[in-house]
Amino acid sequence: MMAGLRRPSDPAVVVGTETSDDAGVYRLSEDTAIVCTADFITPVLDDPYLFGKIAAANSLSDVYAMGGVPRAAIALAMFPKELAPEAAAQILAGGQDQVAEAGAAVIGGHTVRGQELYYGLSVTGVVHPDRIFRNVGARVGDRLILTRPLGSGLIINGLRKGAIDEARARPVLARLAELNRAASEVMVQLFEHVHAATDVTGFGLLGHARNLAVGSRVGLAIDLGSLPLYPHVREMVEKGVTTGSTRPNRESVAPLLRGALSKFWDELVHDPQTSGGMFISASGARADELCRRLVDAGVADATIVGEVKASTSDGPFLEVRGE
Amino acid sequence: MMAGLRRPSDPAVVVGTETSDDAGVYRLSEDTAIVCTADFITPVLDDPYLFGKIAAANSLSDVYAMGGVPRAAIALAMFPKELAPEAAAQILAGGQDQVAEAGAAVIGGHTVRGQELYYGLSVTGVVHPDRIFRNVGARVGDRLILTRPLGSGLIINGLRKGAIDEARARPVLARLAELNRAASEVMVQLFEHVHAATDVTGFGLLGHARNLAVGSRVGLAIDLGSLPLYPHVREMVEKGVTTGSTRPNRESVAPLLRGALSKFWDELVHDPQTSGGMFISASGARADELCRRLVDAGVADATIVGEVKASTSDGPFLEVRGE
Numbered sequence: 001m002m003a004g005l006r007r008p009s010d011p012a013v014v015v016g017t018e019t020s021d022d023a024g025v026y027r028l029s030e031d032t033a034i035v036c037t038a039d040f041i042t043p044v045l046d047d048p049y050l051f052g053k054i055a056a057a058n059s060l061s062d063v064y065a066m067g068g069v070p071r072a073a074i075a076l077a078m079f080p081k082e083l084a085p086e087a088a089a090q091i092l093a094g095g096q097d098q099v100a101e102a103g104a105a106v107i108g109g110h111t112v113r114g115q116e117l118y119y120g121l122s123v124t125g126v127v128h129p130d131r132i133f134r135n136v137g138a139r140v141g142d143r144l145i146l147t148r149p150l151g152s153g154l155i156i157n158g159l160r161k162g163a164i165d166e167a168r169a170r171p172v173l174a175r176l177a178e179l180n181r182a183a184s185e186v187m188v189q190l191f192e193h194v195h196a197a198t199d200v201t202g203f204g205l206l207g208h209a210r211n212l213a214v215g216s217r218v219g220l221a222i223d224l225g226s227l228p229l230y231p232h233v234r235e236m237v238e239k240g241v242t243t244g245s246t247r248p249n250r251e252s253v254a255p256l257l258r259g260a261l262s263k264f265w266d267e268l269v270h271d272p273q274t275s276g277g278m279f280i281s282a283s284g285a286r287a288d289e290l291c292r293r294l295v296d297a298g299v300a301d302a303t304i305v306g307e308v309k310a311s312t313s314d315g316p317f318l319e320v321r322g323e
Numbered sequence: 324m325m326a327g328l329r330r331p332s333d334p335a336v337v338v339g340t341e342t343s344d345d346a347g348v349y350r351l352s353e354d355t356a357i358v359c360t361a362d363f364i365t366p367v368l369d370d371p372y373l374f375g376k377i378a379a380a381n382s383l384s385d386v387y388a389m390g391g392v393p394r395a396a397i398a399l400a401m402f403p404k405e406l407a408p409e410a411a412a413q414i415l416a417g418g419q420d421q422v423a424e425a426g427a428a429v430i431g432g433h434t435v436r437g438q439e440l441y442y443g444l445s446v447t448g449v450v451h452p453d454r455i456f457r458n459v460g461a462r463v464g465d466r467l468i469l470t471r472p473l474g475s476g477l478i479i480n481g482l483r484k485g486a487i488d489e490a491r492a493r494p495v496l497a498r499l500a501e502l503n504r505a506a507s508e509v510m511v512q513l514f515e516h517v518h519a520a521t522d523v524t525g526f527g528l529l530g531h532a533r534n535l536a537v538g539s540r541v542g543l544a545i546d547l548g549s550l551p552l553y554p555h556v557r558e559m560v561e562k563g564v565t566t567g568s569t570r571p572n573r574e575s576v577a578p579l580l581r582g583a584l585s586k587f588w589d590e591l592v593h594d595p596q597t598s599g600g601m602f603i604s605a606s607g608a609r610a611d612e613l614c615r616r617l618v619d620a621g622v623a624d625a626t627i628v629g630e631v632k633a634s635t636s637d638g639p640f641l642e643v644r645g646e
Contacts, residue, residue, distance in 0.1 A: 012394070013428045015430065016429075017431060023430075024395060024429075024431035025430065028449060036397050037397060038431070040399075040435065078437075106340065107347025110443075114437070115437075118435065122445030
């Protein structure tokens with residue numbers, strides 16, 4: 001929807017709404033730009049404090065995906081009348097704690113009464129205007145890295161539908177509260193070798209891969225067998241769990257897709273992620289090193305999952321392999 | 324709700340959530356701080372483009388109230404399924420045009436599907452960390468200035484309830500799209516003489532006056548007869564129009580209130596404002612000059628509406644006079 005807005009002519013706008021990047025970037029001076037983003041989501045589990053943490057991690061992730069450092073956040077909330085005040089306070093406290101974990105501060109908020117429950121943050125971070133990660137810039141020969149498992153949408157919906165119990169879902173969902181901070185810091189250290197990056201959220205792996213392929217005018221080949229997955233996802237697919245976004249996600253990338261997908265992989269590559277990982281296009285010669293350094297920094301699931309190819313006469317494409 | 328959050332211990336937080344200020348302020352360097360705020364509202368009239376402008380002016384106002392200059396904005400929207408795509412586009416376009424009018428840029432957005440329609444902005448502005456207007460700092464002997472008429476809540480609700488037709492309401496509502504930019508710029512020019520300031524929004528004149536009185540530990544005396552009012556507000560009150568926030572607003576300031584209010588003034592001083600004016604505590608010696616310069620800058624309704632008194636043994640108070 002936002003992509004339809006014309007690009008502001010303001011020369012201080014480094015990244016606007018035109019390339020489906022994760023956040024906007026606005027130059028304040030020669031060496032300082034602000035990274036601005038906002039996100040709010042519906043509850044992913046019944047624990048208000050953990051939900052607050054996950055929603056905050058999800059909002060902060062867009063700043064990390066651009067190589068920025070989160071500084072200040074504003075809480076954005078829609079709370080239904082029926083929500084217990086203690087639950088609302090727990091959501092806000094979870095968000096605030098995760099913002100503090102990011103080294104930033106919640107300095108305000110806006111809350112409305114509504115029929116649905118939503119919570120999230122608008123976040124302002126800082127970044128050097130010449131050191132921004134974007135959707136554009138992936139080069140032929142790059143290798144693709146994914147830093148977190150896929151399948152959180154299946155677990156969240158499995159829990160909602162009773163296909164998995166809280167005891168088994170919770171350890172997975174707790175991981176969604178983890179920040180992409182360490183991943184971003186390692187990427188910044190190897191800035192010259194990170195040619196493009198995004199985080200994987202609502203459009204699923206292939207939806208965000210599509211933005212990167214189109215933005216960079218390349219083809220992306222993804223090795224299905226190498227994709228990191230959360231536990232229990234095969235069980236969720238076998239039980240028929242899916243999400244409301246999976247089908248629109250699938251339809252939106254279909255024109256670019258090459259290769260066959262089994263039912264299982266079809267669910268996973270289109271599964272909308274909450275607080276998903278970084279998807280990185282790194283120079284072929286340094287991708288192994290980047291991956292190793294990510295793992296050393298605690299990003300345990302960072303894995304090479306594919307490579308960048310030249311786009312063909314049909315334009316950018318997404319190739320899935322290994323089925 | 325946000326005031327219940329503990330203050331972040333981060334020393335870069337210049338203004339956090341503890342004093343009901345209009346926006347948060349976070350120091351980036353010795354001479355640069357960011358002002359961050361977010362607001363989203365339900366439609367105030369049936370014209371999507373004008374609504375977008377008003378919602379944007381309303382969101383930008385919090386940055387102006389702190390003496391900041393808006394730079395970058397993120398659109399925040401909840402759009403119901405039934406909303407025509409053209410109407411959604413008009414709302415976003417109105418917002419974007421008003422952000423451009425402020426010299427800032429919309430650099431991103433977050434839209435969700437929901438049952439209600441909400442639109443607004445998160446805004447990041449810049450300000451010198453030593454030149455911030457706050458709720459605290461009003462001094463005994465200051466005079467109080469209000470820069471815009473009261474009663475927009477009555478007009479908006481009168482229109483919803485059919486107590487006023489679109490043709491008569493629209494000229495009033497169109498004024499809500501005006502920015503508080505000129506007012507803020509004049510206040511910045513006379514920075515040393517502006518001891519405290521806020522903008523008048525959902526809590527009504529007395530609700531925001533209360534925040535300023537409590538924050539500054541003073542009493543505020545307001546001359547009812549001098550308050551600027553939008554056209555048609557007496558008719559609205561006579562027709563029994565009120566708003567859903569008027570009663571909670573009244574109850575929340577009742578403990579501090581001194582003096583009698585007729586039904587008419589009772590509605591007006593508690594009427595929630597959308598995109599309301601600045602409420603300024605300026606040094607007694609320079610208030611006339613500030614007011615004159617505001618009028619010269621196009622802030623035609625700027626008026627002296629009262630004065631600051633010493634708080635008594637009961638603490639801060641709000642006195643209404645001239646009934």
